[in-house]
Amino acid sequence: MTFNQLRAFLAVAETQALRAAARRLNVSQPAVSKAMRELERQLDVCLFERHANGVVLTDYGHAFRRRASLLIEEMRRTHEEMDAIRHGTEQSLSIAVSSAIALSVLPVAFEAFRQAMPRSQVHFSEGVMPMALAQLRDGSVDFVATHVLPGMVSEEFEVTHLFSTPVAVCARKGHPLARTRRLKKLVDAHWLAPGYAEENGDVLRQLFSQHGLPVPAQAVRCQSFTVALGLLSQTDTLSVLAEPMVRGTLNAQGIVALPLQDRMPVVAGIVVTRKGAVLSRSAQLFVQCLRDADAQRTHPR
The missing domain is CATH 3.40.190.10 (Periplasmic binding protein-like II)
Structure with missing residues (x-):
């Protein structure tokens, strides 16, 4: 398969129309149709379902779209690296x-x-x-x-x-629970679940379950560190972050680690x-x- 075939396929996948893809690529519609037929013949699968109003990706098409994007990026990086070596850039x-x-x-x-x-x-x-x-x-x-x-x-x-490092339960300075020493007293608190948890409360589940405690019900997933910092510094929410962050940079932002005696998970x-x-x-x-x-x-x- 060629770069032009991959580029044409991605254009068709994004526009869901052969004519619109041709306009985007500044080529003729028959050229795009030919590229798609050749690609489907090479892969021996049907990538699109043709309809009167355009085209729709099949399951094969969706799978190939991910691969095509990666192939295009790898080609671009390869050309860029060759140019960098050639020109000393x-x-x-x-x-x-x-x-x-x-x-x-x-x-x-x-x-x-x-x-x-x-x-x-x-x-x-x-x-x-x-x-x-x-x-x-x-x-x-x-x-x-x-x-x-x-x-x-x-x-x-x-x-x-x-590296490996334990996490720390953290809160704003002056938080009513900032001096809490036992995790069991934090079950009913308001929590932010860190963004690196794949599911809401994942890290909290590990933290509390390893001590035989119920997972906090009042937990909001937060995938933005900036949002988490704003909420932690100005509200009575708690969160779990890597300990060096809390005791270092975040301490200057008014965030402190709670002096918990319970063992913490490691990230x-x-x-x-x-x-x-x-x-x-x-x-x-x-x-x-x-x-x-x-x-x-x-x-x-």
Whole structure:
């Protein structure tokens, strides 16, 4: 299959019409129809159902759409990397980063990367799970740097471990429960469930169930770190965040860790890549910078 076939397929999938796809690509409608017939013949499946008002993706079409997007991105990155080598320039990089990574190892890693590749363009997005994995799956990002509970990343991805850290229950300074020492006294509190929980209350379920306690009923899932910070600092909600974040950067924002005596779950800081994917030189370097930054943090000279 060719780049033009993939591009035509994605245009048809997005517009749901051969004529509209042809206009978008600035080619003739027969050319788009021919590309679709050739693609279906090569794959030996029916990608579309044709109707009077346009086309609709079949199950094969939906599955192939995900693959086609990834193939297009890989082709683009391949051409970009070849051009970078040819002209002595540096390749752009797209990374999804979670809040715990952003507030711990990312600043040092980014500074080291920028010194090594000063002309490389880096685009960061918020690495909220599971959306970040969807971005990785379709090729929108080169890799994901995030913090997760055990078992959250499936075997379809490759994982590089950076660090492990316990979580902390946190609240605003002056919160009525800020000095609470036992988890059982927090069951009826208002909670924000962190965005890296795949299901509402996932991390809270692990936290409370491991101590034989019921999961708080008043828990709101919050996938935005900015929203969580605003609510935590100005309302009487509680949440669970990586301990270094709470005791470091967030403490200056008026967020404190509760002095709980109960054992806390552990989250892992990891780098996630597509299994079998060949990272670009810039991506490989940034991953190494993250690992070096964590080594400096945990074993300072």
